[in-house]
Amino acid sequence: MAVSSGRAVVARRRGGPERLVLADREFADPAPGGVRVAVQVAGVAYGDVLLREGLVPRTRFPVTPGYDAVGVVEAVGEGVTELARGQRVLLRTPxxxxxxxxxEVSQDFAIAVPVDLDAAGLVALSLNYVSAWQMLTRVAPAAPGGTVLVHGAAGGVGGALVELARLRGLTVIGTASAARLEALAARGARAVDRRGDWVRAVRAAAPDxxxxxxDGVxxxxxxxxxxxxxxxxxxxxYGITGGVQRGRRSPIALASTAAGTLRQSALSLLSKxxxxDGYLSASYxxxxxxxxxxxxxELVALLARQAISPSIAARLPLAQAAxxxxxxxxxxxxxxxxxxEEHR
Known part of the structure; x- marks a missing residue:
């Protein structure tokens, strides 16, 4: 039986935040291997901005943004063995x-989570923290005692990189805007103003x-x-935030980002x-x-024992997605x- 009383935020065509409107929608029963989840909270990510702006390849409008959510399984499709109705889950959408x-999401991209963990902290894990964790442990693992530089270190993925890198025994240098340097330093990073001579500041902090x-810029x-x-x-x-200005697609910024991209031959890299390495969460x-x-x-376990504490910048009703x-x-x-939840 279809759910007839649901609602979703929809962008009917690409553009600014004003394109995001709340609309009634029906939700069908899940396909084989999938589960339908009644959402409690949804995360907002930079990838949602790229989707809204039409910068994600093969996007078809109208579209509903949203990579990550926490909720309760409401229906299960044929062949689902990992999850059951009534379970609280943390999920990642396509x-x-x-x-x-x-x-609706495949059971491959949802896990059961404890009911006593805060939903906001949980929802930060399935995109931001997974991205940071996979870069730190699978793409370019560093031994404890090493030093890493994180650009955009006060943002979602950047902040996760700072926290997880320090948890793994790494020294962290992070760049951010002047207004966010104090908050970044409070999380244990050597904070550097991205508008200043950050190259010189990093060299001073890590002469070797x-x-x-x-780099997500x-x-x-x-x-x-x-x-x-x-x-x-x-x-x-792992990103191109430099190609977007104030949350809007910018042909000039995109062209500048492309023109400024580092190009090195395999021989040059070998000799040096x-x-x-590239990491694109949407592909990986x-x-x-x-x-x-x-x-x-593993990240949920770290959250449960309070080894990590995701920073929550704001909580807004679904109707205020714009x-x-x-x-x-x-x-x-x-x-x-x-x-x-209040919109159901």
């Missing part, structure tokens, strides 16, 4: 659908070079960071003993569902969360 009272640079940021790597170092590129997670479930389960995107565009420290 890249859309989370801003809604109900969402850093072991890993995590792209363009010239990665190119300038490459010179800061020590022997055997790695540059990990350095590496460049679907390709390795077992790794996703393993990593997410305002959530405006806040994200202005820069926030931590995760923005949408409360959904």
């Amino acid at each position: 890249g859309s659908g989370g801003y809604a009272t109900h969402v 070079g850093v072991d890993i640079v995590f 792209g363009g010239a940021t990665g190119r300038r960071s490459f010179s800061l790597l020590g022997a055997g170092g790695h540059l990990v590129v 003993g350095l590496g460049i 997670v679907p390709a390795y569902p077992d790794r996703f479930r393993q990593d997410l389960t 305002e959530a995107h405006r806040l994200l565009a202005g820069g926030v420290s931590g995760k923005i969360v949408l409360d959904v």
Whole structure:
């Protein structure tokens, strides 16, 4: 039986936050291998902005943003063995659908979670913290005692990188805007103003070079960071926030980001003993569902024993999704969360 009383935030065509409107919607029974979840909270991510702006390949409008959510399993499809009705779950969508009272997801991308854990802290894990954890443990693992540079260190993934890197015994240098340096320093990072001469500041903090640079900005940021790597170092590129200005697509910024992107030949990298790695969560997670479930389960365990504490920047009702995107565009420290239950 279809759910007829649900609601979802919909962008009918690409554009700014004003395109996000709350609309009635029906939700069908889940397909084989899938579960339908009654959503409690949904996370807001930078990828949602790219989706809304039409910068995600193969996006078809109308579309409902939302990568991550916490809720209760309401219906299970044929062949589902991992989850059951009534279980509370933390899930990851294929890249859309989370801003809604109900969402369908494959059982491969949802795990059961304790009912006593805060939903806002949980929802920060399935995208932001999984991305950070996989980069730190699978893409470019660093030994304890090393030093890493995190750009955008006060944001969602950046903040997770800072916390998890320190948990793994790494020294962290992080760049952020001047307004967020104090909050970044409070989380244990050497905070550097991204508007200043950050290259010089990083060299002063790590004269022998850093072991890993995590770059979610792209363009010239990665190119300038490459010179800061020590022997055997790695540059990990995982985003292009530099191609968007104030939460809107910018042809000039996109062109500048593309033009400024670091280009190195394999021979050059070999001769320098350095590496460049790319991480795209939207590709990596679907390709390795077992790794996703393993990593997410480990992160939930860390949250349960209070080894990590995701920073929540704001909690807004689902109907204020547009305002959530405006806040994200202005820069926030931590995760923005949408409360959904009251709209069912």
